[in-house]
Amino acid sequence: MIDYDFIYAVGGAFFLAFALLSAADRTNPRRWGNAAFYALLATSFWAGDRLGDVGNGVLVLGLVVVAGFKLMGKGAPATTTAEQRASESAARGNRLFLPALIIPAVALIGTLAFKRFPDLFDPGQVTLVALTFGVLAALAVCYAWFRPRPVTPFAEGTRLMDSVGWAAVLPQMLASLGAVFALAGVGEVVGGIAGGIIPEGSLLGAVAVYALGMALFTMVMGNAFAAFPVMFAGIGVPVLIGAFSGDPIPIAAIGMLAGFCGTLMTPMAANFNLVPAALLELKDQNAVIKAQIPTAIPLLLANIALIYVLAFA
Numbered sequence: 001m002i003d004y005d006f007i008y009a010v011g012g013a014f015f016l017a018f019a020l021l022s023a024a025d026r027t028n029p030r031r032w033g034n035a036a037f038y039a040l041l042a043t044s045f046w047a048g049d050r051l052g053d054v055g056n057g058v059l060v061l062g063l064v065v066v067a068g069f070k071l072m073g074k075g076a077p078a079t080t081t082a083e084q085r086a087s088e089s090a091a092r093g094n095r096l097f098l099p100a101l102i103i104p105a106v107a108l109i110g111t112l113a114f115k116r117f118p119d120l121f122d123p124g125q126v127t128l129v130a131l132t133f134g135v136l137a138a139l140a141v142c143y144a145w146f147r148p149r150p151v152t153p154f155a156e157g158t159r160l161m162d163s164v165g166w167a168a169v170l171p172q173m174l175a176s177l178g179a180v181f182a183l184a185g186v187g188e189v190v191g192g193i194a195g196g197i198i199p200e201g202s203l204l205g206a207v208a209v210y211a212l213g214m215a216l217f218t219m220v221m222g223n224a225f226a227a228f229p230v231m232f233a234g235i236g237v238p239v240l241i242g243a244f245s246g247d248p249i250p251i252a253a254i255g256m257l258a259g260f261c262g263t264l265m266t267p268m269a270a271n272f273n274l275v276p277a278a279l280l281e282l283k284d285q286n287a288v289i290k291a292q293i294p295t296a297i298p299l300l301l302a303n304i305a306l307i308y309v310l311a312f313a
Contacts, residue, residue, distance in 0.1 A: 003122035007132050012045030017154040018161055021077070025158075028075025034162060037066045041169065060173075067166035074162045079155045080148075088146070099138045099145070106134030163278035167270035174222045174268065182229035190234035203244050204308060210235040211304045214255050215262035222268025224259030231255065246311040254310070258303040264296035265289060 019038035025031050040062050048056055066072060080088075089096065110130025114121040121129055139153060161168055194213065199205045210231060217227035236255060240246040263269045267286060277285045284290075 001122055002129055003125050007128055008045045010132050012042045015042035015045060018158045021155055021158045025075040025077045027077060028073050030071055030073030033066050033071030037072055072165050077155055079152055099142050102138040102141060103134035106137050107131040164275055167274050170222055170268060170270045174226050186230050190230055191238055194235050206239050207308045208304055210240060211258040211307060214259040215300055218259040218262030219266035222266060224256055224263055227259050228256060250310040251307060254303050254307045258300055261296045261300040264292040
């Protein structure tokens with residue numbers, strides 16, 4: 001059956017390629033740090049389920065050592081020249097976006113189709129499996145269309161990963177930390193603190209603290225999915241649903257949207273805010289965040305109003 005093992009195998013293969021290319025990149029003075037970081041990630045993908053809790057903990061500490069001691073750098077490996085990229089862009093125009101569109105298209109079609117074959121595809125993981133097939137299909141199309149050297153796509157992937165650095169895995173780390181916080185009872189602590197902040201009997205105050213807490217906790221954690229179990233358990237369930245008899249559906253759904261407003265305003269959400277800056281080669285790595293703040297704040301206020309109106313109508 002095709003399930004998570006397939007996804008992890010593909011992901012591990014990509015990180016192993018990044019590790020080997022980093023080790024061979026003599027233009028990067030810290031190439032061995034990059035190679036070690038990607039090799040640890042490849043090990044996690046390929047053998048994480050066999051390492052056990054202690055082994056995975058040691059692996060994560062290894063990642064922290066590499067990142068914390070600033071052992072990663074950025075090289076300048078030869079892939080394609082600026083002139084070659086400009087020539088390809090002029091020749092193909094907007095058709096260059098077609099490979100990128102293949103990924104969501106295959107993911108959507110695969111999600112619907114794979115469910116019909118429960119003996120072949122794990123029904124609980126069909127979306128991620130289809131997404132992985134989409135990446136591989138797009139890569140195959142690019143090889144057939146552009147006819148690059150076999151190593152070029154992986155070299156470009158390494159260049160992008162080097163531009164983002166250790167922050168590329170920050171969202172996954174923080175999401176895991178959010179689950180740990182929830183199990184450790186941090187939600188109860190947050191609820192106790194919120195109880196001292198919210199004016200007694202004030203519905204608007206409770207809604208505002210919940211939504212603002214979702215945004216602020218997301219800014220710290222870098223991931224609204226990490227913030228949600230903490231804030232929903234600390235304020236959403238006991239205060240908004242329990243004390244004020246609110247509708248849990250809009251409280252949960254719009255609460256997530258409030259968290260996403262925090263996503264727009266934090267570098268901790270590296271995949272949303274730092275990766276685009278690296279892709280666009282912006283001089284200011286926080287330029288995306290600065291552009292999003294004027295939109296994020298009004299959206300957050302609108303989400304507060306929506307929760308207040310829709311959940312307690």
